[in-house]
Amino acid sequence: DAGVTQSPTHLIKTRGQHVTLRCSPISGHKSVSWYQQVLGQGPQFIFQYYEKEERGRGNFPDRFSARQFPNYSSELNVNALLLGDSALYLCASSLAWGYNEQFFGPGTRLTVL
Amino acid sequence: DQQVKQNSPSLSVQEGRISILNCDYTNSMFDYFLWYKKYPAEGPTFLISISSIKDKNEDGRFTVFLNKSAKHLSLHIVPSQPGDSAVYFCAASDSGGSNYKLTFGKGTLLTVNP
Numbered sequence: 001d002a003g004v005t006q007s008p009t010h011l012i013k014t015r016g017q018h019v020t021l022r023c024s025p026i027s028g029h030k031s032v033s034w035y036q037q038v039l040g041q042g043p044q045f046i047f048q049y050y051e052k053e054e055r056g057r058g059n060f061p062d063r064f065s066a067r068q069f070p071n072y073s074s075e076l077n078v079n080a081l082l083l084g085d086s087a088l089y090l091c092a093s094s095l096a097w098g099y100n101e102q103f104f105g106p107g108t109r110l111t112v113l
Numbered sequence: 114d115q116q117v118k119q120n121s122p123s124l125s126v127q128e129g130r131i132s133i134l135n136c137d138y139t140n141s142m143f144d145y146f147l148w149y150k151k152y153p154a155e156g157p158t159f160l161i162s163i164s165s166i167k168d169k170n171e172d173g174r175f176t177v178f179l180n181k182s183a184k185h186l187s188l189h190i191v192p193s194q195p196g197d198s199a200v201y202f203c204a205a206s207d208s209g210g211s212n213y214k215l216t217f218g219k220g221t222l223l224t225v226n227p
Contacts, residue, residue, distance in 0.1 A: 004156070033214065042117070042202050042217030043157070056212025090156055092215075100145040100206045100213055104156035 004105030012111045021076045025093030032074040035090040050097045086112045116140045119218035132190040136203030143205040151200045193225045
């Protein structure tokens with residue numbers, strides 16, 4: 001079975017632009033979470049979705065938004081990009097609500113110039 | 114305020130020996146703990162987890178120990194292999210909270226020397 005997939009793998013944007021990152025969870029998994037990892041730090045929680053509803057939001061500005069689709073895939077949108085948004089964006093899926101184990105995709109490396 | 118701390122940025126061990134990675138947490142609401150391994154240019158890979166109702170969980174060469182009173186957990190790898198060389202992240206979850214977000218430490222770089 002395929003694991004969590006994310007696209008694109010790498011992305012280069014300039015300040016002020018908008019970006020959309022995509023994630024497909026493991027087949028059968030219904031919950032998706034997004035994390036941001038900057039160099040030298042652990043992943044930081046951005047959003048969690050379950051059954052298309054936002055179930056949690058981390059300490060990120062409103063420039064960050066996300067949604068989950070009926071097929072449980074998800075996208076993360078970031079508006080008005082700043083240099084500090086350069087990071088590895090990780091998507092994780094879990095089987096359902098109430099499951100602590102999350103399984104991560106390979107990430108999207110975003111560079112903002 | 115870091116709620117999950119991995120105070121050793123790096124650890125070097127010889128192949129065949131035991132690797133012990135440590136993690137401390139401050140939030141007493143955390144009740145589920147996970148360890149992930151991460152290679153460069155890959156996402157974190159789930160290794161092993163433990164619920165706060167247990168003090169030990171084993172899976173092959175990996176054992177996690179939880180000391181709730183000390184708010185401390187450790188991951189033991191026995192025997193260590195060169196392929197274990199990676200960054201190891203400790204993560205914690207508050208299952209009674211409104212979501213199941215994971216709070217991560219900064220990671221420990223493990224190097225296993227042949």
